[in-house]
Amino acid sequence: MLYIGLMSGTSLDGVDGALVDFSHDGVRSLGDAYVALPDNLRTDLMALQAPGHNEIEREALAANALVRLYADCVGKLLAQAGIGADAVAAIGAHGQTIRHRPELGFTRQLNHPALLAELTGIDVIADLRSRDVAAGGQGAPLVPAFHQALFNAPGQTRVVANIGGISNISVLQANGTVTGYDSGPGNALMDGWVLRHQGQPYDANGAWAATGKMIPALLAELLDEAYFALPAPKSTGRDLFHADWLAGKLAAHRDAAPADVQATLTELTAASLAQAILRDGAQADTVYVCGGGAYNATLMAALATRLPGMAVASTQALGVAPNQVEALAFAWLAWRFTQRKPGNLPAVTGATGLRVLGALYPH
The missing domain is CATH 3.30.420.40 (ATPase, nucleotide binding domain)
Incomplete structure (x- = not known):
């Protein structure tokens, strides 16, 4: 029942991570970690907020770089707790929002969850907003x-x-x-x-x-x-x-x-x-x-x-x-996914109903 939540937010300062125990439906934090974004990656992510040249390749390269920071954060959490990757059920990885246009039917979180699963040896739950958007919701806040x-x-x-x-x-x-x-x-x-x-x-x-x-x-x-x-x-x-x-x-x-x-x-x-x-x-x-x-x-x-x-x-x-709350939240959403329980609140997002959020990338 151990899960990791990863969050890199709109502030573009760094990656927050939390190791969480959801035994008995409780929420117990076992540790947190932080990895700062290097200046060049912050600049690249900021530039992707607006239309520009060669966006597809720039987005893919930035996603690779960001996910390697995610993996570093996971490594820190495991080392602090003295546990191996096999002790963790899944990682909830939000990704970096670069476009959010629910009124047009999409939201875009830059991420490479397959690479994160490969680097960490842990199942990854990602793409946590799009199902709510598909159901007519804002996809936020979750x-x-x-x-x-x-x-x-x-x-x-x-x-x-x-x-x-x-x-x-x-x-x-x-x-x-x-x-x-x-x-x-x-x-x-x-x-x-x-x-x-x-x-x-x-x-x-x-x-x-x-x-x-x-x-x-x-x-x-x-x-x-x-x-x-x-x-x-x-x-x-x-x-x-x-x-x-x-x-x-x-x-x-x-x-x-x-x-x-x-x-x-x-x-x-x-x-x-x-x-x-x-x-x-x-x-x-x-x-x-x-x-x-x-x-x-x-x-x-x-x-x-x-x-x-x-x-x-x-x-x-x-x-x-x-500084732990959002990372804890995305660990909780990963846990909800594995339990096949909904993670959204239609009264908040405007979705037509409760939905299980996320997509699984097995390690």
Whole structure:
């Protein structure tokens, strides 16, 4: 009953891995590992977010490189636990999303699961979003089902907010129902801006944003995006919130200090997330944050300010490190696949029904 979950998210920082024990239907983390993406691979993956020359070959080569990092992460997990590959039932490998267009009937996660099975000697469950899309769903977010399994508290309403490159919420209602969707940008715009102006892959602890002042007029323009007002189910990604989108919004603010823009982008993430929480989870007492954004003190403070009357904490308060949650989720989806149990929530994704998610690549 041991499974490994692998996740490389929209932030393009690296690969998170988790080794998980699902004995007796419980979820017990046995270890986690991280492998950073080299700069050249990050650049290649970013370029594949938009149409370009020779995409098929570039995608295949990037997938090979990414999967070798996945295999390195698996090796770390096995070494830490002191176990062999034969002790692991399967790997849940999400892949790297490079296009997400459910309105056109597809979502594309760059991956090479056959190579991962070959390198690790472990069965691989991949392509975890497309069945939901085929059933008329958004294919995202998939984590609310796992959030329900891991964080649900009968009789309590909880909100779990995942702040990765994109932010999403799961509203775990006291009556057992679950709603959720992508609320908008998470770290992606902030990361891109700090890389451009500071040469850093992310704004550690929000320290640079804290030196700037939010620009109210710019924030209003950023929030004037049709996506925020769309009803659920909905999902988004870099297909919408990318550098060119930001450049268009900045056209009237060319003289703005870069630190002030970073402060405003931080407020954008907090404001759009708080708007979603207040609209659909206002009855919750606490918002539990996971993903990289949970480690950004400036962002967490901005979110708390916009949610008066609610406590804002990281999922560490529930015993799960924020950086582990998504990798745990994809291990859980692999386990669900092997049990032939559904992994989606139609109320979240809009699919026509429950579906078993994924495809098996035997080792």
